[in-house]
Amino acid sequence: MSQEVNKAEPAAASLKGSSAEPQYQRTCRLDINKAQHVLYVIGTSLDVSIYRSAPPGSKSFSVKCTSKVKYSISPPKSETSHLSHIPLTKNTILLISMDRASEFESDSKLSVRYYNESKNAIGVAVLHLTGVEISLDVDADRDGIVEENNPNKGSWKWGPDGYGAVLLVNCDSDSKFCKFVDGNSKQEFILNLKDLKDMSPMKLRTRGPSHLPEGYKLMMHICLGDSEKIRVFRSIFANKNENNGENKRSLKDYPLVLGPTVLSQEVPYPGGSAEIDFHVEGLEFPDTDFDGLITINLSLLKPINDTVPETPIFTDTVVFRVAPWIMTPNTLQPEEVFVCRTLDNHQFLKEIKALVAKSGFKLRICEPFMNRGDRWIQDEIEFGYIDSPHHWFPVVLDSPRDRELKNFPCKVLLGPDFGYVTREPQSEEVSTMDSFGNLEVSPPVTVNGKNYPLGRIIIGVAFPTAKYGRNMTKVVQDFLWAQRVQKPIALFSDWLVVGHVDEFMTFVPAPDRKGFRLLLASPDAGYKLFRDLKSNGHGQARMFDGLPEEQQITVDELLSDHTLQTQNDYVQSCIDWNRDVLKKELGLDDEDIIDLPILFKLEPEDEFRAGALYPDMVNMIVLGKNLGIPKPFGPKVNGRCALEAEMCSLMGGLGLTCTFIDDYYSYHKKLGEVHCGSNVRRKPFDFQWWNMEL
Numbered sequence: 262m263s264q265e266v267n268k269a270e271p272a273a274a275s276l277k278g279s280s281a282e283p284q285y286q287r288t289c290r291l292d293i294n295k296a297q298h299v300l301y302v303i304g305t306s307l308d309v310s311i312y313r314s315a316p317p318g319s320k321s322f323s324v325k326c327t328s329k330v331k332y333s334i335s336p337p338k339s340e341t342s343h344l345s346h347i348p349l350t351k352n353t354i355l356l357i358s359m360d361r362a363s364e365f366e367s368d369s370k371l372s373v374r375y376y377n378e379s380k381n382a383i384g385v386a387v388l389h390l391t392g393v394e395i396s397l398d399v400d401a402d403r404d405g406i407v408e409e410n411n412p413n414k415g416s417w418k419w420g421p422d423g424y425g426a427v428l429l430v431n432c433d434s435d436s437k438f439c440k441f442v443d444g445n446s447k448q449e450f451i452l453n454l455k456d457l458k459d460m461s462p463m464k465l466r467t468r469g470p471s472h473l474p475e476g477y478k479l480m481m482h483i484c485l486g487d488s489e490k491i492r493v494f495r496s497i498f499a500n501k502n503e504n505n506g507e508n509k510r511s512l513k514d515y516p517l518v519l520g521p522t523v524l525s526q527e528v529p530y531p532g533g534s535a536e537i538d539f540h541v542e543g544l545e546f547p548d549t550d551f552d553g554l555i556t557i558n559l560s561l562l563k564p565i566n567d568t569v570p571e572t573p574i575f576t577d578t579v580v581f582r583v584a585p586w587i588m589t590p591n592t593l594q595p596e597e598v599f600v601c602r603t604l605d606n607h608q609f610l611k612e613i614k615a616l617v618a619k620s621g622f623k624l625r626i627c628e629p630f631m632n633r634g635d636r637w638i639q640d641e642i643e644f645g646y647i648d649s650p651h652h653w654f655p656v657v658l659d660s661p662r663d664r665e666l667k668n669f670p671c672k673v674l675l676g677p678d679f680g681y682v683t684r685e686p687q688s689e690e691v692s693t694m695d696s697f698g699n700l701e702v703s704p705p706v707t708v709n710g711k712n713y714p715l716g717r718i719i720i721g722v723a724f725p726t727a728k729y730g731r732n733m734t735k736v737v738q739d740f741l742w743a744q745r746v747q748k749p750i751a752l753f754s755d756w757l758v759v760g761h762v763d764e765f766m767t768f769v770p771a772p773d774r775k776g777f778r779l780l781l782a783s784p785d786a787g788y789k790l791f792r793d794l795k796s797n798g799h800g801q802a803r804m805f806d807g808l809p810e811e812q813q814i815t816v817d818e819l820l821s822d823h824t825l826q827t828q829n830d831y832v833q834s835c836i837d838w839n840r841d842v843l844k845k846e847l848g849l850d851d852e853d854i855i856d857l858p859i860l861f862k863l864e865p866e867d868e869f870r871a872g873a874l875y876p877d878m879v880n881m882i883v884l885g886k887n888l889g890i891p892k893p894f895g896p897k898v899n900g901r902c903a904l905e906a907e908m909c910s911l912m913g914g915l916g917l918t919c920t921f922i923d924d925y926y927s928y929h930k931k932l933g934e935v936h937c938g939s940n941v942r943r944k945p946f947d948f949q950w951w952n953m954e955l
Contacts, residue, residue, distance in 0.1 A: 273757045287574055289357070290314065291373060291386035298367060300474055301574045302561065303394040305356040311373060312349060316384040319375040321346040324355065326371040329794070330390060346376055352749050355890040359392040362468040393469030395479070397559040397577040399426035400462065403951055405650040407464050415578040417554060419955045427649040427951060428491070428555060428581035430543040431459040432656055432680035451494060451515045455677060458652055460540040461581060463493070465559065476564025478571065481518055482525035484665035488557050490583070492520035493917045495528065496538040515540065519557070543583045546682060549739040553583040563572070584647045585744035586656055586682060587950060588702040589943040590716050591883040592770045592777050597623045599886065599940040601632040601666075606927040606938070613882075613889065613939065616920050620884040627669055635665035636938050639763070640696030644942040645799045647680065647951060655942060660697045661734060686734040694721060694731045697911045698761035698937050699754060702747060704768055704777040705948075708848035716946045717847065718747045721754025721762040730755045746950045756835045758870040763936050765836050765859075766843070767879050769888065771915045775853055778915060781840060782879045783856035784829035788906055790858040791816050794896060802896030802903070804875060807926060816896050825862060825874075832861045832871050855911055858904060872932060878908055878924060880934035882941065888912060890933040892921040 289299060291314035303308060311322055324332060325347055334347065335354040347353075357371060367389040372816035375384045401411035401424050417425030435455040451457070465479075473479075481493070494515040518526050518539065531537050558578050562571035598617045602610055610626070617624040627638060635641070643658040658911040659670045659681065675681040693699075703716040718741050721895050723730020733757075741749050754762050765782040794802060800817040819825070843849060857879050861871040873880075877893035883889075897902030902921075909919045 276887060278353070285575070286356075289388070291388070293375070293384040293386045295759070296387040296389055298389045298474065299391070300561070300574070301357075301359050301390050301392045301467075301475055303359060303362055303392055305358070305575060307388075309355040309357060309373075311353040311355050312351050313846075314373075314386055315349060315375050317636055318377045318383060319349050320378045321348050322353075322378070323347065323374045323376070323937070324371065324376070326357075327369045329359050329361060329363070329369045329372055329392065329765060330357065330371050331360055331369065334736075341596065346380060347614070349375070356432035357388070359390060359448075359811065361392065362394045363390070363392040363470055365470050366472075372413050384484050385731050390835055391470060391474060393473070393748045394644075395559070395561060395575065395577060396466045396468060397467055397481075397557070397579050398464045399579045399581065400650055401426055401579075403427060403650045403949075404538055407462050409466060415556075415580055417580050417582050419951065421952045421954055423951060425951075426461060426463075426579065426581045428461045428541055428543040428583050429459055429647055429649050429652060429658075430546055430680070431456060431946075432647075432682055433459060433654055433678055434675050434681075435459070435538075435677045449514050450517060452457045454512065454515075456542070457515070457540050459654070459678075460494070460542045463541050463557070463579065463767075464540040465528065465537040465539065466946055467536070468534045469532070473530050473735070476571070477530075479528050479530050479561050480560045480562055481528050482558050483519050484556065484895065485524060485815070487557075488519070488524055489521050490543065490551065491555050491557075491581075492542045492544065493518040493557065494540045494542070496540065522947065541581060545583070545738070546586055547583055547743040548746070548860040549743055550649070551743070553580040553585070553743075553745075555583065557581070570699075574646060582650050582951070585713055585950060586645050586647060586658060586740075587744070587946070588643060588645045588700075588718060588747060589705045589945065590777075591768045592704040593943040593946065595620070595622045595884050595941045595943050597625055597629065597942045598882070599625050599638050599942070601627045601636045602629060602637050603632070603927070604629070604637050606924075607638065609922060609924050609927045609938070612920070612922045613935075616887060616889045616922070619920075620887045622884060627666070627673070631666075631669055631673060637664075637696065637698070637929075637933060638666060638669075638940045639937045640695075640698050640761075641666040642940060643697040643700050644940065646945045648945060650949075653943075653945060654678040654680055654708065656682055658697070659683035660695055660700075661685050661691050661737065662693075662696045663691070683738045684734075684736040686736045689734045689736070691823065692731045692733060692760075694733045694762065695737060696759075696762045698933075699733060700741075701762050701766070701768075703750075703779075703847055704770075704775070705946075706775065706847045706849075708846065712954065713748065714953060715747050715946055715950060718749040719762055719766075719843075720749055720751055721760060722751045727755060731760055745955065746953055750842065752839045752842060753835060754839075756832070756871055758864055758867045758872045759932050760870075761937075763880055764877055764934075765839070765879060767881060767883070767936070769883055769917060770886070775849075777853075779843060779847070779849060779854045780879050781836060781854055782859040782873075782877065783836065783885070784833045784860050785893050786856040787858035787860045788820070788826070788829070790903065791896075794898065794903055795820060795897075799896065799898050799903075802898060804896055805894045806897055808894055809896075810926075825860070828863045828871070829860055831863070835871075857911070858907055872935075873929070875904075876929045877934050880936040882935050882939045884941070886916060887920060889920050889922050889935050889939070891929065892923045894925065 369390040401414040413424035435453040803813040805811040893904040
C-alpha cells in the first residue's frame with residue numbers, strides 16, 4: 262500500500278462498502294470504443310472523469326461493478342446503485358477501489374453506461390480490473406521485526422512514540438580479505454554472508470495474480486544524493502527450495518540492487534501471496550553534508566508501447582535513519598582495558614595489570630611491534646558503538662593524529678562485529694588538540710528540563726577571543742555534531758601545553774544525586790591542602806620523596822614561590838571558566854563537583870601554557886568502583902602521602918577505591934598520565950538512541 266500521506270485526500274463521499282478511504286489517487290481514463298485493462302493497487306483510488314469520456318448527447322449515466330469493486334461519486338449523489346440514472350455534469354468524478362487482491366488477471370469489472378435525454382443508452386465504457394497488493398516494508402516501529410505496511414514507514418520521528426527504520430553503517434570487517442575504512446568500500450557484492458546481520462532488513466510483499474499483466478514491472482530506485490550512502494542487496498534464496506538449508510546459501514544468492522553506481526533496477530514481482538527479502542547496508546555516517554536520512558522507493562511502471570518509456574502509476578516509499586556513532590562515559594561498565602607496552606613502562610604496566618585483574622576485566626596489551634614506541638593509546642582512538650533494533654557492535658573512532666599507533670585501530674581492532682570510522686582533514690593542520698585525550702563524554706544529564714540520556718560530548722578548543730589558538734579540526738567537530746544524540750560542549754583547553762580536557766576534568770560514578778561526580782583539577786584546593794599542612798607543622802615535608810632524580814621541594818618552599826602562586830591563579834581562572842560552562846551545559850550544582858588538589862606550572866618555552874607540577878591525579882582510569890590514579894609523590898605525613906590521603910578521603914565518600922599507579926618517568930615526565938596511556942571499551946547504554954526527544 263502506498264504511504265504517500267501528503268497526496269491529495271479522496272473526495273468527501275466514502276467508498277461504497279469500504280471502511281477506510283484510500284490514501285493515494287491515480288487518474289484513470291474511460292473509453293467507450295474499447296475496454297480498458299487496468300492494474301489497480303489495493304489501498305489506492307482510481308480517479309475517473311465521467312464527463313471526459315462521455316459520447317455526444319450524454320445527459321446521465323449509470324455504474325455497474327462486480328463484487329470486489331467499490332466506487333463512490335463526487336459530488337455525492339443521493340442514489341448510486343447501478344439501476345440509477347445519475348445526472349451528468351462537467352465535474353462528475355468516479356472514485357474506484359477494490360477491497361482485496363485478484364486471484365487472476367482481469368477478474369473484476371466496472372462499466373459506465375451513458376444515456377441521452379430520452380434515457381436511451383448511447384455508449385458504454387468498460388474497465389477490466391486486476392487488483393494487486395504491493396508493499397515495501399521495513400521495521401518502522403523499531404521492534405526488530407519487519408511489520409506489514411506500517412503507515413509511518415515513509416517518515417521518521419524521534420522519541421518513545423516515534424517511528425522510522427534504523428540503518429547501521431556496515432563499518433566492521435567480516436572478511437579477512439577486506440578491511441573496511443570509513444564507509445568508502447565500493448564493492449558491488451557481499452564479501453561474507455556474516456555481513457547480512459549488519460544490514461537492515463527490508464521486504465517486498467505482494468498479493469495478487471501469479472504474474473503482472475504483460476509489460477508491467479516493479480522498479481526500485483533511489484536519488485543520486487543517497488546513492489553514495491547505501492547499498493541494497495536482494496535475497497534470491499527464498500525463491501529456491503528451502504530444503505536446501507542455511508548452509509547452501511552463497512554470495513551469489515544476494516545480488517546488488519542499488520548502490521553508488523546503480524540508482525534504479527527492476528526487481529521481480531514474486532506473485533501470489535509472497536515476499537522477497539532485501540538487505541540494506543549503510544555506507545556513511547551522518548555528517549555535515551548528510552543528515553542521516555535515506556529514502557528508498559518502489560514504483561510500479563505501466564507500459565504504453567514499445568516506442569515510449571513506461572510511466573509510474575504507483576510508488577511506495579520507506580525511510581531509514583543511519584544510526585549515529587555513540588561515545589561511552591566512565592559510568593558505563595568496562596569490557597576491555599587497552600594499554601601499550603614500551604621499553605620503559607614495566608612498572609606502570611605491572612600496576613595496571615594488577616588493577617584490571619582486581620576489577621575483573623579483560624586487559625589487552627599493544628606490543629611494541631604495533632605501537633612502535635607510541636604509548637598514548639587514549640590519544641589515538643575513542644571507543645563507541647552503533648545500535649539498531651536488530652544488532653549492535655562497537656566502533657572505534659580513529660583520531661587524525663596519525664603517529665606511530667596509526668595502524669593499531671585498523672590492524673588490531675577492526676574485525677567481525679568491531680567497526681571503524683575516522684575523519685581526516687584535507688587542508689587543516691592537525692595539532693595536539695586532535696588527540697582524543699581532548700574528547701570526553703558526560704554521563705546522562707537533564708538540563709533545564711531537556712534530557713540527554715546518552716550524555717554530552719566534551720571537546721577542548723581555544724578561548725573564543727584567542728587569535729592564534731589551537732582547535733580540534735573542523736572535520737572531526739562536524740562529525741561529532743552531526744551524530745546529534747550527544748550534543749557537544751566546547752571547553753577552553755588551549756591554556757594547557759598538551760591542550761586536552763582530560764588534564765583538568767573527569768567523571769566518576771556516584772551512588773547519589775545524578776549518579777556521578779564531576780572531578781575538576783583545582784589549584785585552590787591544592788594550596789588549601791598545602792597551607793593546612795604548614796599550619797599543622799608539616800612545612801618541611803617534601804614533595805617527590807622516593808624520586809631520587811627529582812629535586813625535592815618542601816611545603817614551605819612551595820608556598821613561598823610567589824611566581825608559582827600567580828601562575829596557578831591564572832590556571833584556576835581558566836578552570837573556573839570551564840566549571841561555569843559545565844555547570845550550565847550539564848545542569849550541575851556545586852554539590853555535583855569535587856575539586857582535586859592539583860598544582861600547575863607555566864612553561865615559557867611553550868608560550869606560557871600549563872602542565873601539571875606533579876602527577877595529575879584527575880587524569881585517571883575509571884574501572885567501575887576502582888580508580889587507577891597517577892601516584893602524586895606528595896609530602897608525607899606520618900609516612901603517608903598527603904595528596905593520596907586527600908584523594909582517598911574524597912573518593913571513599915562515594916564508595917570508590919583508589920589505586921595509585923607510578924607513571925612518573927614513563928608518562929608524567931612525557932606530559933601525560935594514566936588516562937593518556939590507557940583506554941577502555943565499555944558496554945553500550947541500555948537506552949536506545951532513537952527514543953530520544955529531539
